[in-house]
Amino acid sequence: xxxxxxxxxxxxxxxxxxxxxxxxxxxxxxxxxxxxxxxxxxxxxxxxxxxxxxxxxxxxxxxxxxxxxxxxxxxxxxxxxxxxxxxxxxxxxxxxxxxxxxxxxxxxxxxxxxxxxxxxxxxxxxxxxxxxxxxxxxxxxxxxxx
Amino acid sequence: xxxxxxxxxxxxxxxxxxxxxxxxxxxxxxxxxxxxxxxxxxxxxxxxxxxxxxxxxxxxxxxxxxxxxxxxxxxxxxxxxxxxxxxxxxxxxxxxxxxxxxxxxxxxxxxxxxxxxxxxxxxxxxxxxxxxxxxxxxxxxxxxxxxxxxxxxxxxxxxxxxxxxxxxxxxxxxxxxxxxxxxxxxxxxxxxxxxxxxxxxxxxxxxxxxxxxxxxxxxxxxxxxxxxxxxxxxxxxxxxxxxxxxxxxxxxxxxxxxxxxxxxxxxxxxxxxxxxxxxxxxxxxxxxxxxxxxxxxxxxxxxxxxxxxxxxxxxxxxxxxxxxxxxxxxxxxxxxxxxxxxxxxxxxxxxxxxxxxxxxxxxxxxxxxxxxxxxxxxxxxxxxxxxxxxxxxxxxxxxxxxxxxxxxxxxxxxxxxxxxxxxxxxxxxxxxxxxxxxxxxxxxxxxxxxxxxxxxxxxxxxxxxxxxxxxxxxxxxxx
Numbered sequence: 004x005x006x007x008x009x010x011x012x013x014x015x016x017x018x019x020x021x022x023x024x025x026x027x028x029x030x031x032x033x034x035x036x037x038x039x040x041x042x043x044x045x046x047x048x049x050x051x052x053x054x055x056x057x058x059x060x061x062x063x064x065x066x067x068x069x070x071x072x073x074x075x076x077x078x079x080x081x082x083x084x085x086x087x088x089x090x091x092x093x094x095x096x097x098x099x100x101x102x103x104x105x106x107x108x109x110x111x112x113x114x115x116x117x118x119x120x121x122x123x124x125x126x127x128x129x130x131x132x133x134x135x136x137x138x139x140x141x142x143x144x145x146x147x148x149x
Numbered sequence: 150x151x152x153x154x155x156x157x158x159x160x161x162x163x164x165x166x167x168x169x170x171x172x173x174x175x176x177x178x179x180x181x182x183x184x185x186x187x188x189x190x191x192x193x194x195x196x197x198x199x200x201x202x203x204x205x206x207x208x209x210x211x212x213x214x215x216x217x218x219x220x221x222x223x224x225x226x227x228x229x230x231x232x233x234x235x236x237x238x239x240x241x242x243x244x245x246x247x248x249x250x251x252x253x254x255x256x257x258x259x260x261x262x263x264x265x266x267x268x269x270x271x272x273x274x275x276x277x278x279x280x281x282x283x284x285x286x287x288x289x290x291x292x293x294x295x296x297x298x299x300x301x302x303x304x305x306x307x308x309x310x311x312x313x314x315x316x317x318x319x320x321x322x323x324x325x326x327x328x329x330x331x332x333x334x335x336x337x338x339x340x341x342x343x344x345x346x347x348x349x350x351x352x353x354x355x356x357x358x359x360x361x362x363x364x365x366x367x368x369x370x371x372x373x374x375x376x377x378x379x380x381x382x383x384x385x386x387x388x389x390x391x392x393x394x395x396x397x398x399x400x401x402x403x404x405x406x407x408x409x410x411x412x413x414x415x416x417x418x419x420x421x422x423x424x425x426x427x428x429x430x431x432x433x434x435x436x437x438x439x440x441x442x443x444x445x446x447x448x449x450x451x452x453x454x455x456x457x458x459x460x461x462x463x464x465x466x467x468x469x470x471x472x473x474x475x476x477x478x479x480x481x482x483x484x485x486x487x488x489x490x491x492x493x494x495x496x497x498x499x500x501x502x503x504x505x506x507x508x509x510x511x512x513x514x515x516x517x518x519x520x521x522x523x524x525x526x527x528x529x530x531x532x533x534x535x536x537x538x539x540x541x542x543x544x545x546x547x548x549x550x551x552x553x554x555x556x557x558x559x560x561x562x563x564x565x566x567x568x569x570x571x572x573x574x575x576x577x578x579x580x581x582x583x584x585x586x587x588x589x590x591x592x593x594x595x596x597x598x599x600x601x602x603x604x605x606x607x608x609x610x611x612x613x614x615x616x617x618x619x620x621x622x623x624x625x626x627x628x
Binding site: 015016017018019020021022023025026027028029030032033034035045047048059060062063064065066067068069072093094095097098099100101115116118 | 240242249255256257259263264283284286287288289290291311312313314315316317319320331332335336337338339341382398401402404405408412418419421622623624
């Protein structure tokens with residue numbers, strides 16, 4: 004059976020972003036990109052979510068709230084690092100409050116910030132090549148802060 | 150008895166000077182810099198920290214209260230007599246002896262406790278506390294809000310920000326000149342051109358570099374293009390705050406059109422890395438003018454839609470009102486200040502803007518509608534300025550100005566521009582071509598305390614609307 008996921012409901016957490024990633028995520032929900040038509044949406048609660056999408060280098064003040072949001076999402080669940088800071092290659096990587104981005108991401112979407120077109124393509128490609136119930140989807144454990 | 154430091158700063162405020170910044174450094178030097186709103190001259194007041202303490206200005210000058218709390222958190226100097234010395238940036242996870250600006254480059258270790266700080270709440274019969282954040286239901290930046298409510302009415306808002314504090318100022322220290330711009334660019338996506346321009350102006354001023362009229366026009370185009378982008382974003386969010394989806398989506402579509410243009414014309418959808426010392430990204434005037442006219446063809450009917458919608462106007466009038474008195478007292482900046490009648494726009498004090506800038510656009514109501522209308526007018530004025538600057542550029546032959554800053558560049562300078570959110574200030578000190586201190590004071594830093602005052606007395610359901618009408622950046626406040 005071909006691997007694919009039909010929908011992905013996403014909870015977004017800003018962990019120290021410059022607001023560029025947020026604006027581009029908002030663009031994904033606008034009519035020009037309209038990601039809902041592909042089964043993708045930003046949801047209001049981690050209880051509604053299949054995926055955690057993180058922006059920013061993970062500042063210390065956001066590290067525990069981030070862990071709590073991850074814990075509140077039911078497994079199987081997915082972690083997405085959106086943008087260079089969250090991937091761990093942004094300009095704030097070395098700052099004293101930075102935990103260096105999101106570790107163990109299932110999907111990394113690069114860019115500073117990622118442009119909505121390529122970001123949507125990356126999300127759809129990933130959905131097209133993965134399926135639920137595989138080991139990668141099982142409980143991944145709490146966010147480990149390095 | 151008031152010290153001369155307090156007296157001097159109080160006199161400047163009384164004379165209607167605008168506070169640019171209050172900057173501390175590791176050696177215990179404190180500087181307040183003020184701007185003469187009549188002529189644009191800078192006035193500095195200096196004080197040396199003595200025995201780890203300095204007399205607080207906050208009781209007399211509430212706009213400086215956050216600056217002093219920040220200095221207390223990051224340097225450990227104690228502002229004596231400060232009326233509210235709770236941590237601003239510091240959290241319970243910071244070690245007591247950790248002062249990041251005193252020892253840059255030091256690796257931080259964190260205590261294993263929650264980051265939340267005690268909130269200031271109203272107590273009494275029937276008062277309920279509603280906590281929101283730091284993570285939110287939508288796509289917005291992180292911030293933690295503690296509301297004291299009676300029924301649906303907001304009695305008090307205690308905003309706990311700085312979740313996005315990345316320590317940018319510490320990170321900039323010791324950086325050689327060529328490594329500064331990429332970082333300054335990325336502190337805030339909404340005010341990036343303004344931040345880039347402040348850095349470029351600082352280096353150019355210290356090096357004695359004179360900008361050609363062409364470079365000035367290219368920069369004005371970028372600064373105004375950023376204002377158009379940011380105002381489109383904010384104008385899209387305000388209708389969303391009342392469920393006016395048609396206006397929201399059509400404004401987002403205009404924003405997308407403009408961002409695509411910026412990508413094509415200048416190489417980046419937010420104009421990252423478009424201004425450097427001695428340089429600015431430029432685009433062919435005819436292409437820029439064509440994109441402007443396409444944007445206008447969507448803008449004009451959109452403005453008619455939102456201006457003629459009585460339900461929408463009703464929802465904005467009288468909501469989140471601020472008085473001119475509050476604005477002046479807290480030193481508020483930008484759209485939020487002009488919406489309450491403050492006739493100040495930093496562009497009026499920048500000589501290189503004098504050819505194109507026609508003066509501040511103000512309203513008097515100080516409510517959501519006032520802030521919405523200021524943005525409508527400013528966006529149209531920005532489109533006009535871009536058009537004029539592009540026409541000027543099309544009449545001249547482009548010549549690249551060569552500028553290589555001296556490798557031993559030293560000195561200190563305070564620069565400012567009017568970002569989409571208001572007067573944005575950089576206080577830059579260089580020694581032998583390296584940064585020794587870099588302090589950034591965004592307009593939104595001054596406006597958050599005003600927002601907290603503006604929501605009191607409103608229903609809690611209107612908080613998102615009021616918040617969106619201010620549309621304050623978190624990242625350039627938090628840094």
